[in-house]
Amino acid sequence: MLPFARVTIIGLGLIGSSIARAVRQHMPTVRVTGHDADPDVRARAEALGFLDDVADTAGASVIDADLVILCVPVGAMGAAAAAIAADLPHDAIVSDVGGSKASVIEALRTALPQATIVPGHPVAGTEHSGPEAGFASLFHGRWCILTPTDDAPEAAVVRLRAFWEALGANVEIMDPRHHDLVLAITSHVPHLIAYTIVGTASDLEEVTRSEVIKYSAGGFRDFTRIAASDPTMWRDVFLNNREAVLEILQRFSEDLTALQRAIRWGDGDTLFDLFSRTRAIRRGIIEQGQDDSRPDFGRAHE
Numbered sequence: 001m002l003p004f005a006r007v008t009i010i011g012l013g014l015i016g017s018s019i020a021r022a023v024r025q026h027m028p029t030v031r032v033t034g035h036d037a038d039p040d041v042r043a044r045a046e047a048l049g050f051l052d053d054v055a056d057t058a059g060a061s062v063i064d065a066d067l068v069i070l071c072v073p074v075g076a077m078g079a080a081a082a083a084i085a086a087d088l089p090h091d092a093i094v095s096d097v098g099g100s101k102a103s104v105i106e107a108l109r110t111a112l113p114q115a116t117i118v119p120g121h122p123v124a125g126t127e128h129s130g131p132e133a134g135f136a137s138l139f140h141g142r143w144c145i146l147t148p149t150d151d152a153p154e155a156a157v158v159r160l161r162a163f164w165e166a167l168g169a170n171v172e173i174m175d176p177r178h179h180d181l182v183l184a185i186t187s188h189v190p191h192l193i194a195y196t197i198v199g200t201a202s203d204l205e206e207v208t209r210s211e212v213i214k215y216s217a218g219g220f221r222d223f224t225r226i227a228a229s230d231p232t233m234w235r236d237v238f239l240n241n242r243e244a245v246l247e248i249l250q251r252f253s254e255d256l257t258a259l260q261r262a263i264r265w266g267d268g269d270t271l272f273d274l275f276s277r278t279r280a281i282r283r284g285i286i287e288q289g290q291d292d293s294r295p296d297f298g299r300a301h302e
């Protein structure tokens with residue numbers, strides 16, 4: 001049996017449109033309604049044809065939904081939730097896909113004090129945004145972390161787990177604060193480092209921009225991909241996961257200082273030991289089948 005019959009997606013960008021496409025592919029009888037605050041995005045989503053209905057208002061989009069997923073930047077979650085408050089059916093489950101969880105949960109709870117809320121975060125994405133960027137296989141073999149608070153009914157968590165599993169994801173339940181710390185090290189600080197290194201390269205006076213482009217080796221190119229990610233989304237992630245990001249950054253800058261010292265004093269052993277440990281981590285990721293660069297990953301499933 002399908003976990004939901006009428007799904008509403010608010011925010012029709014990369015993640016919202018990927019969920020809609022994936023529902024169409026994996027649960028074709030489920031009706032998917034969408035809404036986006038931007039009329040141009042609504043028109044583009046309608047033309048792309050991955051929804052059954054596009055509603056002009058947030059309220060109209062949820063009127064008979066049994067699952068509502070908020071797919072907007074984390075700083076807009078509170079406003080998106082407030083916009084559906086008056087029309088949300090009392091038995092609907094509300095979820096989200098935000099990349100940080102603790103502050104989003106607080107915003108959703110404030111806007112929807114009576115609703116059943118089961119927050120989520122599919123750990124899958126790209127540097128692209130907008131409805132054209134989505135694809136149905138985005139969640140195949142990727143983790144989706146659910147962070148229900150203690151008051152969430154177990155049945156609601158079970159249904160949302162079944163929903164994500166039907167889209168091809170593996171589901172894990174996690175405490176929201178722990179999620180925010182884990183993602184700070186695995187996703188948020190790496191993005192910050194990419195934004196920094198690409199910014200530093202573009203600010204160098206002795207090296208021209210065309211030299212940076214012409215001679216960019218693999219490592220720098222990988223950083224530029226990540227540093228091309230959506231500015232609104234990432235601004236919001238850093239402002240909303242402030243504590244965990246600052247904690248990890250403190251540790252990171254101490255470790256960077258230690259490496260700086262090793263280079264200054266010609267301490268090759270320290271460099272070699274670290275590079276050996278990090279190589280083992282990369283090999284562990286590949287062994288677990290989590291390597292995005294393998295040719296059969298992501299879009300190749302479509």
Ligand SMILES: NC(=O)C1=CN([C@@H]2O[C@H](COP(=O)(O)OP(=O)(O)OC[C@H]3O[C@@H](n4cnc5c(N)ncnc54)[C@H](O)[C@@H]3O)[C@@H](O)[C@H]2O)C=CC1
Nearest residue numbers: 011013014015037038072073074076098099125126129130
């Ligand atoms: N991009 C990625 O790789 C991933 C993103 N996420 C999370 O997914 C969420 C959405 O990200 P993307 O789809 O990448 O962004 P996107 O920029 O592609 O789409 C976001 C959409 O939300 C709309 N929007 C903004 N405020 C709104 C509001 N109040 N009401 C209705 N619509 C509103 C925008 O007009 C835009 O079309 C974010 O919270 C992000 O943290 C989660 C996993 C991966």
Ligand SMILES: O=C(O)C(=O)Cc1ccc(O)cc1
Nearest residue numbers: 099122123124125126127187
């Ligand atoms: O494109 C990449 O490398 C990503 O890291 C995608 C991504 C971005 C944000 C998330 O919250 C989860 C995954």
